[in-house]
Amino acid sequence: MEFDVLIVGAGPAGLSTAIRLMQQAKAAAKELTVCVVEKGSEVGAHILSGAVFEPRALNELLPNWQEQGAPVTTAVTHDDIYLFKNADDATKLPGFAVPKTMHNSGNYIVSIANLCRWLAQQAEQLGVEIFPGFAASEVLIDDNVVKGIVIGDMGLDKDGQPKDSFVPGMELHAKYTVFAEGCRGHLGKQLIAHFELDKDKSPQHYALGFKEIWDIPSEQHQPGLVMHSAGWPLTNDTSGGGYLYHAESQQVxxxxxxxxxxxxxHLSPFEEFQRYKQHPVVKQYLKEGKRVSYGARAITKGGLNSLPKMSFNGGLLVGCDAGTLNFAKIKGNHTAMKSGMLAAETLFNALSQDDNGGKDLTAFADAIEQSWLYDELYRSRNFGPALHKFGTFWGGAFNTLEQNWFGGKFPFTLKDNSFDHAQLKLANEAPVINYPKPDNIVSFDRLSSVYLSNTNHEEEQPCHLKLADSSIPISINLPKYNEPAQRYCPAGVYEIVQDENNAPKFQINAQNCIHCKTCDIKDPAQNITWVTPEGAGGPNYPNM
Known part of the structure; x- marks a missing residue:
């Protein structure tokens, strides 16, 4: 199948690209064929974000979004920022002690999954073709030019042999292909390596974000309240933070x-999240509630210092596939949308000149540098490196000073040139962490959590978690690091079990995978590569 523009991923970046392309085509009375492929069973099925949403890009893309019924209705009414000192104690920080980028006046508490479903409707009304349930498994590169993608085969057994239900993959060709896969997109990762797009850049940095939705009693619900925290349970050199947002319909x-x-x-991010919910500041809102959904997703947070070149022969990278998240705001949806809109304008300008495609649209970089997107990323460039270098307290103080008094424009740039996967200490040099058992009131185990993500894969298919060397987990990672995949995976995919000879065996429960990509990022040997399973596999998030 042939298109003018092919977009991989129906998230905020990909859908904004599609909408802006068709808006321009309609205004110019120009025929344009635009296709979006999405690996989730439906648009929104794989979308997970906090999310406090800044509507700046949406205002530009669809100025009448309120009249058109966008699911953006719960305005932020108040910000509470806490420093959690320990499991019982916390200090609420005054406004002047908090980076102003953390203030959310004018923003909204939303489900980005539902916003993407709505954006998809707007795109289809403009003539965009959207194909959910189809996973882009391979990039087509011919003579160093991206020509399109291959949709993965359907109906293969675990050995890669066709079953009765076999449907061969299809090639989709385009003049230009836009990659909007989200954090650690597996095709984006290949393209960055192939075209050396990250040359002379700081390594990309990541976080793992957890999210649960709870139904709570009305007397505990304060629609529009946004709470963020730093500190406990993350201690020593482990940085990050917690959040609790009061959304609509008596949900937090x-x-x-x-x-x-x-x-x-020995650290388990999942268990740290379970501990976090036990803090009195958090638990007061959950104690009489019911958990209704769970999910987790890696977050690209390297910012401007790690932003790769976003154009190459025949295509563009947008959104979190490149890393446009503004970490100082802990927000990436509005920046992803803006990157997609700028990509669309760059593409339309090229296609309007009878461009047959395949070029390196370097004008995209110029468009970004002249936009508010670049200004945001420039002002937040020191935020993550400061936390990594100075820790939560002093890094937070540095960031408050730079953001509130200098507008993010200190006359120097901090860099973090370390790789996330290379930071693990040896197991015998790090304290063992004994996590409490779940109480099944506010804390739970992995399997009951994964159940709430509605995750499902066709079991008889090739494993989509590829080991470069199958011996490394037991021969190297187990003795050196107590095989951390057992703990960093938020879905219980990786286990150490005993084989028939009572020897340790590395077991991959690929059926549990919620597509967070953490294993691809954190494995200390960089031995695990996440690739797409059959289309429509994975989580089916209702309104994350």
Whole structure:
């Protein structure tokens, strides 16, 4: 199948690209074929975000979004920022002690999954073709030019042989292909390596974000209240923070973000999240509630210092596939949307000149540098490196000073040139962490959590978690790091079990995978590669 523009991923960046392309085509009375492929069973099925949403890009893309019924209705009424000192004690910080980028006046508490479903409707009304349930498994590169993608085969057994239900993959060709896969997109990762797009850049940095949705009693619900916290349970050199947002319909969303540069191999981000919910400031809102959804997703947080070149022969990277999140705001949806809109304008300008495609649209970089997106990323460039270098307290103080008094424009740039996966200490040099058992009131185990993510994969298919060397987990990672995959995975995919000879065996429960990509990022040997399973597999998030 042939298109003018092919977009991989129906998230905020990809859908904004599609909408802006068709808006321009309609205004110019120009025929344009635009296709979006999405690996989730439906648009929104794989979307997970906090999310406090800044509507700046949406205002530009669809100025009448309120009249058009966008699911953006719960305005932020109040910010509470806490420093959690320990499991019982916390200090609420005054406004002047908090970076102003953390203030959310004018923003909204939303489900980005539902916003993407609505954006998809707007795109289809403009003539965009959207194909959910189809996973882009391969990039087509011919003579160093991206020509399109391959949709993965359907109906293969675990050995890669066709079953009765076999449907061969299809090639989708385009003049230009836009990659909007989200954090650690597996095709984006290949393209960055192939075209050396990250040359002379700081390594990309990541965090793992958890999210649960709870139904709570009306007397505990304060629609529009936003709460963020730093400190406990993340201690020593483990940075990150928690959040709890009071959304609509007597629901709160609660989560914890754990930076993936942590050093203790015994640490379990999932268990830290379960501990976090036990803090009195958090538990007061959950204690009489019911958990209704769970999910987790890696977050690209390297910012401007790690932003790769976003154009190459025949295509563009947008949104979190490149890393446009503004970490100082803990927000990436509005920046992802803006990157998609700028990509669309760059593409339309090229296609309007009878461009047959395949070029390196370097004008995209110029468009970004002249936009508010670049200004935001420039002002937040020191935020993450400061936390990594100075820790939560002093790094937070540095960031408050730079953001509130200098507008994010200190006359120097901090860099963090370490790799997240290389930070683990040896297991015998790090303290063992004994986590409490779940109480099944506010804390739970992995399997009951994964159940709430509605995750499902066709069991008889090739494993989509590829080991470069199958011996490394037992021969190297187990003795050196107590095989951290058992703990960093938020879905219980990786286990150490005993084989028939009572020897340790590395077991991969790929059926549990919620597509967070943490294993691809944090494995100390960089031995695990996440690739797409069959289309429509994975979580089916209702309104995350």
């Amino acid at each position: 969303v609660v989560g914890l973000i754990v930076d993936l540069n942590y050093s203790n191999p």
